[in-house]
Amino acid sequence: MKRVLRQRLVCALAAVALSGCVSNVPTPNADLRHTGYADMSPTLQAMQLDDTQNPAMLWVREGEALWSKTPASGQSCASCHSMNTSTNTSAASIKTAATRHPAFDDGLNQPVTLARRVDLCRQRHQNQPPQNADGPEVLALSAWLTHQSRGLPIAPSTDARMTAWTQRGEQLYRARMGQLNLACTHCHDQYAGQRLGGAPIPQAHPTGYPTYRLEWQALGSLPRRLRACMTGVRAEPVAADSVEWVALESYLMKRAAGMKMEGAAVRP
Numbered sequence: 001m002k003r004v005l006r007q008r009l010v011c012a013l014a015a016v017a018l019s020g021c022v023s024n025v026p027t028p029n030a031d032l033r034h035t036g037y038a039d040m041s042p043t044l045q046a047m048q049l050d051d052t053q054n055p056a057m058l059w060v061r062e063g064e065a066l067w068s069k070t071p072a073s074g075q076s077c078a079s080c081h082s083m084n085t086s087t088n089t090s091a092a093s094i095k096t097a098a099t100r101h102p103a104f105d106d107g108l109n110q111p112v113t114l115a116r117r118v119d120l121c122r123q124r125h126q127n128q129p130p131q132n133a134d135g136p137e138v139l140a141l142s143a144w145l146t147h148q149s150r151g152l153p154i155a156p157s158t159d160a161r162m163t164a165w166t167q168r169g170e171q172l173y174r175a176r177m178g179q180l181n182l183a184c185t186h187c188h189d190q191y192a193g194q195r196l197g198g199a200p201i202p203q204a205h206p207t208g209y210p211t212y213r214l215e216w217q218a219l220g221s222l223p224r225r226l227r228a229c230m231t232g233v234r235a236e237p238v239a240a241d242s243v244e245w246v247a248l249e250s251y252l253m254k255r256a257a258g259m260k261m262e263g264a265a266v267r268p
Ligand code: HEC
Pocket: 013, 017, 035, 036, 037, 172, 173, 182, 183, 184, 185, 186, 187, 188, 196, 199, 200, 201, 202, 203, 204, 205, 206, 208, 211, 225, 226, 229, 230, 232, 233, 248, 267, 268
């Protein structure tokens, strides 16, 4: 009975949210450390691994240039965060920054994502107007920073002030939403490893963001990916400036603790 219901739900879901139907894969993925990369075709995997083929590298290179660029007012990122000497603690912290965010910002008294951290430095130290995670400079700099962390394990912040935020993120992850009345956990824990409309349902690990998505023909942030999931279940995406994004991202990073960062990744 349960199985019939489940099959019906998944088919309804596939028919409404996406085209096609779920193929008959009986057991969800038992391996809870499975990246979206592992589900990709060998061709796409090769594209991601080859820096000369990976389209995300265009943003990484742009981010690298912005990093050393001296703005009209204020200092360059590089001048405050020197990457040149192996003894420089700042260099080490920049290398791992993508693995440790969201992290708590004392000034704001709330956690900030890596993109927000970049934007705060732009505003505080370069007098630049604010940009969201998909703003051109923030996206490129985030891609470059993520690339510095390639191969390093996700190491969520251990700051005690993060706990309430991570818990809030987990509540959101488990809350039903939208006309399809599904939570993130239904697809990404229960049905992960099955196929929806021909595409494998991944476990939703944030190891490769920002990512170059072929469907977008562009690099996009993690919130952009999550908005696509929310509209997929016919839910109103959370407002762009809502603190719920950082809560959700904090939980996803905690859930993926120890998994290796892919650097600027590619997704179908
Ligand atoms: C109806 C099922 C469904 C629901 C509900 C859903 N997603 Fe997804 N999600 C998917 C599918 C399918 C993909 C892969 C799409 C693709 O590759 O085209 C995906 C991709 C992702 C990815 C990218 C993983 C990677 O390896 O790049 C993340 C992260 C993610 N979802 C998080 C979430 C979160 C957080 C929620 C709840 C707010 C959510 N999803 C709700 C189906 C769902």
